[in-house]
Structure formats: C-alpha cells, structure tokens
Amino acid sequence: MSEQLSADIVVIGSGIVGSLAARRLALQGASVLILEAGPRLDRDRVVAAFRNSPIKGNWMAPYPPSPWAPHPIYVPKDNGYLKQAGPYPYPAEYIRAVGGTTWHWAAQAWRLVPNDVRIKSLYGVGVDWPLTYEELDPWYQEAEELIGVAGAPDTGSPRTQPFPMEPVAEPWSMRRFRERLAPTYAVVANTVARNSRSYGGRPACVGNNSCQPICPVNAQYTGETAIAAAEAAGARLIANAVVYRIEHDAKGRIAAVHYFDPDKGTHRVTGKTFILAANGIESPKLLLLSASDKYPNGLANSSDMVGRHLMDHPSTSLTFYADEELWLGRGPQSPSSINTLRDGAFRSQHAPYRLDFTNISQVLSVTQDLIKEGVYGAEFDKQLRWRAARQVNVKNVLEVLPDPDNRITLSSEKDAMGIPKPEAHYSIGDYTRRAADVSKADFARIAELMGGTGLRYSADGNFANNQHITGTMSMGNDPKSSVVDGFGRTHDHENLFICSTGVMPTAATMNSTLTGIALALRTAEHILPKPAGVHAAISNAEREASLS
Amino acid sequence: MNELEDMVPSHDAPVDPSRRRLLAGLLTAYTASLIPWALAQPAPHADRGAFTALSAILVGRQVLDATQTSRLYDALVADDAHFPADAQALLTLINQRQIAPQQLQNVLDTEHSPLAPLPRKIVGAWYLGVVGSDEAARCIDYETALNAVVVADVLKPPTYAYGTYGSWTNKPI
Incomplete structure (x- = not known):
C-alpha cells in the first residue's frame, strides 16, 4: 500500500527555479512536496565522471540519463529523446536530475535590459511583457542575494540596490581584450552566480575552469544548492518520481498529480496548489500529456499556446589567434562580454545581441585540431603551445522572436516508461539571421583590434544553441494568446502555477535563469504573501541560516 | 646492428642486454637518429617495442x-587486435623510406595506405589520453596526457584549481 502523499504546495521539478520557489513557500510555513523525475547526483562523482570521460568537450557526458527519466544526449550519438521535426535542428540540452540543468551552467545571471519587456511597443516586433522592468527589480535583487551574484554596474541593467558581491577577478586574457578593444567596445565583467568571496557557506572561485560541466568546489551556485536550501527550509523532495499526468476536478482545479517510480509503480499526490517547474520542454510536454475530455488539447491550453513560441539563443562565432599570449583557461570560463548592442533603435530591423568572450582552455580543441591536421613530431608541442596561448573566440548571443510555429509537441515515439517523447519544431527567422550578418562586422573589428590572424568564422547559416529554453508557456494578460498571467498562474486553472524560463514571453539577449528565478519568487509571493512589514528581499540572517 | 648497438649510451640504467637489443633492432640509422635514446630502452617484446619507437617518433x-x-599500448591492442601488426608495419615503412614525422600523414594519405589512421590513433592516445572512437572511446589518461603536460607550466587541467582567488589576473608567463 503506497503512502498517501499530500501537501499544501506540490512542485514538479527540482531545478534552480522550482527549488527556490519551493524554499520561499516552505519558509512561509506551507507544507511543500517536490517531485523530481531524475535521481540525486553527487558532485564528486560528477567531477570524476568528467575526468574519466573520453569526450571532455561534451558537457553532458558526466550526466548520463536515467532509464526512467531520459534527457537528450547527442554525443557520441543521438539517443533520440528530443525528436526533431525541423526545419532547423533544435538540439537542446538539459539535465533531468535533482537540481536540474544548472549543474552545468556557466552561472551567467543576467537581468534583462528595461526595453526588453516592451519590444512590441518600442520596436514593433515580438510582444510586450505583462510587467515592467521596475516591477521585476526587487525580485531580481532577491534572486541575486539568494544565489550570490557578482557583477559590474555598467551592463545596461539598472538596479536600485548594489550587487551582493564585487565582480569576479578579471582574468589576464579578458583584461587584454578590455584594454585593446577600448574605446571601440566596452568589455565588462559578466554578471555571474559565482563567488568573488565566501558567500552563502560556499567558497570563492579558485579557477578550476570547468564551470561547465561542473564546478568542483561549489563556488558557482547550482540547483544542487537550491534544492538543499529548499529541503533545509522544510520542503520534502521525492527523487525518481516521474510525473506523467496532472489531474483536474470537475471545476478545472488541479486535484492531483500522478507519477511513476522507476519500477513503474504509480503514485498519486494531492495538494492545494501546484507549481509546474520542469523546464521549458518537459513542462509543456506534461501539460499536453494531461489532456482529458474536458481539456482535449491539454491543460492550461485553451489558447493553444502551450509549447508554442519556443525560443533560445542561437550563436555564431569567430575563432582566431591574437597577436599576444593570452592563455585562455586561467580563471572561470565566462568572465566578460560586450553589452552595448543589447538594445537600440535597430531592434525594429534586426535582433540585438551580446558579444561574449570565452575563457575556456583552448588546449583540448587545439589538440584535436593538430591531430586532425596530422601534425607529428616535435612540431606538435610547439604548435600546441603557440595556439593554446593565442587562440580566442567571440560569439554573439542573438535574440529570437516568438513564433508560434516554433514549438514543442508530443512525439509519436515513447520513452522507456511509455511516455511520449517531446518533439521540437524550430526555425531561425530572418530577424535573427540579419543580426548574425551584422555582428560579423563586430567580429572582424574585434579581431583587427587584437591583431588577429587565422580567422575562422562559424559557417554561414550554422548556429550553435545555448540551452536557454524560453517561451513555451508564455505569460501575458490575454488568455487567448498566453498560457499564464503576469504572476505565473495558468489562465485556465486557478491553482496551477508555472515557474520556469518557459513563461518568458521573449528571450532578449541574456541567459534566462536569473529572470526565471526572479519571476518564480514573485509567483511564490503571489501564492503565499509574506506578512506585512517583511521586506521582499531575504535578510542576511535568513539566507545564511537556510544556505549554510 | 652492431653499429646501432654502439650508439647505446653506456650510463643508462642496467637492463637485460638481450632485451635492449630487441628495441634497438627495430630501428634503422634514420629512426635511431630521431630517437637515439630509444636504443637503450627495454621492451618486453617486439610489438611493444615498435609501439614505443613509433610513439617517440x-x-x-x-x-x-x-x-x-x-597502459596506452594495452588499451590500443584491446581496441584493435591488428594494432601490433599495423604498428610494426608503420615503423618498418618509416624505417625503410625515411619518412619525416611532418610528412608522414601526407604520404600515407596520398598513397591511400591502410595504415593512414594509425598515426592519429597513437598521437590521440598520447595527447588526449583517449583510445578508441565513438562509443568505444575510453579515457586512459587525463592529468598525464601530453596535452596537459605540455602546458603544465601555465595551465591546470580543467577541474583542478588554478590557484587562490584572483591568481589568474597576472600575466601568464
């Protein structure tokens, strides 16, 4: 006889966004139950798996999927989990495990720029958000204090309170970019959830240069820390609980969710309020899977918008040799970028973008290149050192516009548990492609200023994906064109909320996680407000108590 | 062969002279000029000797x-049972035709040699620490793979701490 599971708040998904919403609600006194499809992971084992991996350039390698909760794997071969309907491939990567995908993020924790939420009004493209940047500001602040964000003031995102931490110390390579690109381009420190001092019981960065796929010392905030904080606050986590159906009652309220354990035993969990926080692909999949006679198109889908408006950040790039030794690989992987192209009147014509410099060690890629070229003998060492010292890369992070034809649907194929796999329908529009063309001039100018030689542009029309899954459950004021309202409540079900980067109506030009967290904290406050007089931001004492 | 044996440095660690001759016997004057030290190296058998000599070149x-x-030899043999014979054949080819390392791949590719994949296998094993390809790939070395060793004065292998906070702000060398 299985245990009767019930809670005030049932959260589906234990990633950084869902966990921090769960934590906040648990601190408010609610009983919170978190259901996670994947298993618990151990940081040390992930580090060992990376070191033992024969494909170190593939950051999913240390995170093999569990049979009951598969996630997409493409190397060494496609495991066929995320089906591709085309016309352009969308090889999204994410991790179904306790803590979710931020196990291997680069910890870039950007705010939007204010005009990002008004691009329809200002530039005639995309849609406006149902809230303003000013409304988001305190929730960004709370998120930044929770996860420990280090940043510089001059990135285009205004703030009313200071960052919790000073920017992370600038690697030599990025200093040289900053010095040599000035005044043409302003290179600034990235806004990151990486400690520049001890914070939240975690140490300062010591430059392991493996932020992706794993920070061995926990200087970078991840979903592992978030779920630990939720559990410390009183939330209960059940791992390996693969939710396959959300059940509603006659009035359309959510009554329960059903999950499989790894042996395919079924369990039913009741609750008062439900939060779907299973990322921008698995969440719409679950809503579509939960179709019923009353809701034949799936839950929360009277608008037919569930799964639509799939967005991410495509990137093109330039790799070249600088004319001085920079030795990427010292310090964290993603330290600096150019933020001056994230907004402007040009947005009526083409996408805005960030320009991002990698500080990932070039040793692996240079070695692979030399082997491919058939360089042998003493020349190998000589070339390896020369190239590893000088090879650099700049990429753009391009906005894509919401397009209803870009979407996640249910595949006719099923996974090992008999659950339909997600299927991606994706294309990259002219708005984004025009920006890629424009940015090539920036690439060329940057290379020129760095004395670049051996310029290698990514192939025309070939875009790398950045795993910033957005849009598939967009928020908006109109129930006919959006899935949730401005507080994350589904238009169709009073007690079903969505906490996910998937609620973002546009993708802007920044990694989406911080915005996802800020929106989720705002949703949590909406579900269960803090008592009057308690400031929205987390106090230091509360933070230290919950995170230590 | 006597001429080659005469090139063995006399100050090397004592090894069984019969085994020493085994590795030396795999080389010609040309390859011995590339790796003179190898003449003094012991090899348990000719196949390993050929791998050692080829690797060094x-x-x-x-x-x-x-x-x-x-370890690399054992992994390469486990990956491909023909590896020992191929390695012997490639060493013989280099011996006979005096092919410089920098010309080797071009020669093999131009002649459509069946040995063409072999240098990349060996160099990949040493520099990446990886033997085998695709799903059969195995990581044999990481910290001691040559691509880590070659840059060890400047970089740590990823996942190893570079140093105290901020130590990366200085000029590298």
Whole structure:
C-alpha cells in the first residue's frame, strides 16, 4: 500500500527555479512536496565522471540519463529523446536530475535590459511583457542575494540596490581584450552566480575552469544548492518520481498529480496548489500529456499556446589567434562580454545581441585540431603551445522572436516508461539571421583590434544553441494568446502555477535563469504573501541560516 | 646492428642486454637518429617495442613514461587486435623510406595506405589520453596526457584549481 502523499504546495521539478520557489513557500510555513523525475547526483562523482570521460568537450557526458527519466544526449550519438521535426535542428540540452540543468551552467545571471519587456511597443516586433522592468527589480535583487551574484554596474541593467558581491577577478586574457578593444567596445565583467568571496557557506572561485560541466568546489551556485536550501527550509523532495499526468476536478482545479517510480509503480499526490517547474520542454510536454475530455488539447491550453513560441539563443562565432599570449583557461570560463548592442533603435530591423568572450582552455580543441591536421613530431608541442596561448573566440548571443510555429509537441515515439517523447519544431527567422550578418562586422573589428590572424568564422547559416529554453508557456494578460498571467498562474486553472524560463514571453539577449528565478519568487509571493512589514528581499540572517 | 648497438649510451640504467637489443633492432640509422635514446630502452617484446619507437617518433619525445606507454599500448591492442601488426608495419615503412614525422600523414594519405589512421590513433592516445572512437572511446589518461603536460607550466587541467582567488589576473608567463 503506497503512502498517501499530500501537501499544501506540490512542485514538479527540482531545478534552480522550482527549488527556490519551493524554499520561499516552505519558509512561509506551507507544507511543500517536490517531485523530481531524475535521481540525486553527487558532485564528486560528477567531477570524476568528467575526468574519466573520453569526450571532455561534451558537457553532458558526466550526466548520463536515467532509464526512467531520459534527457537528450547527442554525443557520441543521438539517443533520440528530443525528436526533431525541423526545419532547423533544435538540439537542446538539459539535465533531468535533482537540481536540474544548472549543474552545468556557466552561472551567467543576467537581468534583462528595461526595453526588453516592451519590444512590441518600442520596436514593433515580438510582444510586450505583462510587467515592467521596475516591477521585476526587487525580485531580481532577491534572486541575486539568494544565489550570490557578482557583477559590474555598467551592463545596461539598472538596479536600485548594489550587487551582493564585487565582480569576479578579471582574468589576464579578458583584461587584454578590455584594454585593446577600448574605446571601440566596452568589455565588462559578466554578471555571474559565482563567488568573488565566501558567500552563502560556499567558497570563492579558485579557477578550476570547468564551470561547465561542473564546478568542483561549489563556488558557482547550482540547483544542487537550491534544492538543499529548499529541503533545509522544510520542503520534502521525492527523487525518481516521474510525473506523467496532472489531474483536474470537475471545476478545472488541479486535484492531483500522478507519477511513476522507476519500477513503474504509480503514485498519486494531492495538494492545494501546484507549481509546474520542469523546464521549458518537459513542462509543456506534461501539460499536453494531461489532456482529458474536458481539456482535449491539454491543460492550461485553451489558447493553444502551450509549447508554442519556443525560443533560445542561437550563436555564431569567430575563432582566431591574437597577436599576444593570452592563455585562455586561467580563471572561470565566462568572465566578460560586450553589452552595448543589447538594445537600440535597430531592434525594429534586426535582433540585438551580446558579444561574449570565452575563457575556456583552448588546449583540448587545439589538440584535436593538430591531430586532425596530422601534425607529428616535435612540431606538435610547439604548435600546441603557440595556439593554446593565442587562440580566442567571440560569439554573439542573438535574440529570437516568438513564433508560434516554433514549438514543442508530443512525439509519436515513447520513452522507456511509455511516455511520449517531446518533439521540437524550430526555425531561425530572418530577424535573427540579419543580426548574425551584422555582428560579423563586430567580429572582424574585434579581431583587427587584437591583431588577429587565422580567422575562422562559424559557417554561414550554422548556429550553435545555448540551452536557454524560453517561451513555451508564455505569460501575458490575454488568455487567448498566453498560457499564464503576469504572476505565473495558468489562465485556465486557478491553482496551477508555472515557474520556469518557459513563461518568458521573449528571450532578449541574456541567459534566462536569473529572470526565471526572479519571476518564480514573485509567483511564490503571489501564492503565499509574506506578512506585512517583511521586506521582499531575504535578510542576511535568513539566507545564511537556510544556505549554510 | 652492431653499429646501432654502439650508439647505446653506456650510463643508462642496467637492463637485460638481450632485451635492449630487441628495441634497438627495430630501428634503422634514420629512426635511431630521431630517437637515439630509444636504443637503450627495454621492451618486453617486439610489438611493444615498435609501439614505443613509433610513439617517440610521432610525439617527438626523447623520454616516454614506461607505465603510461604500457597502459596506452594495452588499451590500443584491446581496441584493435591488428594494432601490433599495423604498428610494426608503420615503423618498418618509416624505417625503410625515411619518412619525416611532418610528412608522414601526407604520404600515407596520398598513397591511400591502410595504415593512414594509425598515426592519429597513437598521437590521440598520447595527447588526449583517449583510445578508441565513438562509443568505444575510453579515457586512459587525463592529468598525464601530453596535452596537459605540455602546458603544465601555465595551465591546470580543467577541474583542478588554478590557484587562490584572483591568481589568474597576472600575466601568464
């Protein structure tokens, strides 16, 4: 006889966004139950798996999927989990495990720029958000204090309170970019959830240069820390609980969710309020899977918008040799970028973008290149050192516009548990492609200023994906064109909320996680407000108590 | 062969002279000029000897760690049972035609040699620490893979701490 599971708040998904919403609600006194499809992971084992991996350039390698909760794997071969309907491939990567995908993020924790939420009004493209940047500001602040964000003031995102931490110390390579690109381009420190001092019981960065796929010392905030904080606050986590159906009652309220354990035993969990926080692909999949006679198109889908408006950040790039030794690989992987192209009147014509410099060690890629070229003998060492010292890369992070034809649907194929796999329908529009063309001039100018030689542009029309899954459950004021309202409540079900980067109506030009967290904290406050007089931001004492 | 044996440095660690001759016997004057140290190296058998000599030529080393050599050899043989014979054949080819390391791949590719994949296998094993391809790929070395060793004065292998906070702000060298 299985245990009767019930809670005030049932959260589906234990990633950084869902966990921090769960934590906040648990601190408010609610009983919170978190259901996670994947298993618990151990940081040390992930580090060992990376070191033992024969494909170190593939950051999913240390995170093999569990049979009951598969996630997409493409190397060494496609495991066929995320089906591709085309016309352009969308090889999204994410991790179904306790803590979710931020196990291997680069910890870039950007705010939007204010005009990002008004691009329809200002530039005639995309849609406006149902809230303003000013409304988001305190929730960004709370998120930044929770996860420990280090940043510089001059990135285009205004703030009313200071960052919790000073920017992370600038690697030599990025200093040289900053010095040599000035005044043409302003290179600034990235806004990151990486400690520049001890914070939240975690140490300062010591430059392991493996932020992706794993920070061995926990200087970078991840979903592992978030779920630990939720559990410390009183939330209960059940791992390996693969939710396959959300059940509603006659009035359309959510009554329960059903999950499989790894042996395919079924369990039913009741609750008062439900939060779907299973990322921008698995969440719409679950809503579509939960179709019923009353809701034949799936839950929360009277608008037919569930799964639509799939967005991410495509990137093109330039790799070249600088004319001085920079030795990427010292310090964290993603330290600096150019933020001056994230907004402007040009947005009526083409996408805005960030320009991002990698500080990932070039040793692996240079070695692979030399082997491919058939360089042998003493020349190998000589070339390896020369190239590893000088090879650099700049990429753009391009906005894509919401397009209803870009979407996640249910595949006719099923996974090992008999659950339909997600299927991606994706294309990259002219708005984004025009920006890629424009940015090539920036690439060329940057290379020129760095004395670049051996310029290698990514192939025309070939875009790398950045795993910033957005849009598939967009928020908006109109129930006919959006899935949730401005507080994350589904238009169709009073007690079903969505906490996910998937609620973002546009993708802007920044990694989406911080915005996802800020929106989720705002949703949590909406579900269960803090008592009057308690400031929205987390106090230091509360933070230290919950995170230590 | 006597001429080659005469090139063996006399100050090397004592090894069984019969085994020493085994590795030396695999070389010609040309290859011995590339890796003179190898003449003094013991090899348990001719196949391992050929791998040692080929490795030294391809990675341009005068010293190769014996344990690492052994582990890589065992992994390469486990990956491909023909590896020992192919390695012997490639060494013979280099011996006979005096092919410089920098010309080797071009020669093999131009002649559509069945040995063409072999240098990349060996160099990949040493520099990446990886043997085998696709799903059969195995990581044999990481911290001691030559691509880590070559830059060890400047970089740590990813996942190893570079140093105290901020130590990366200085000019590298």
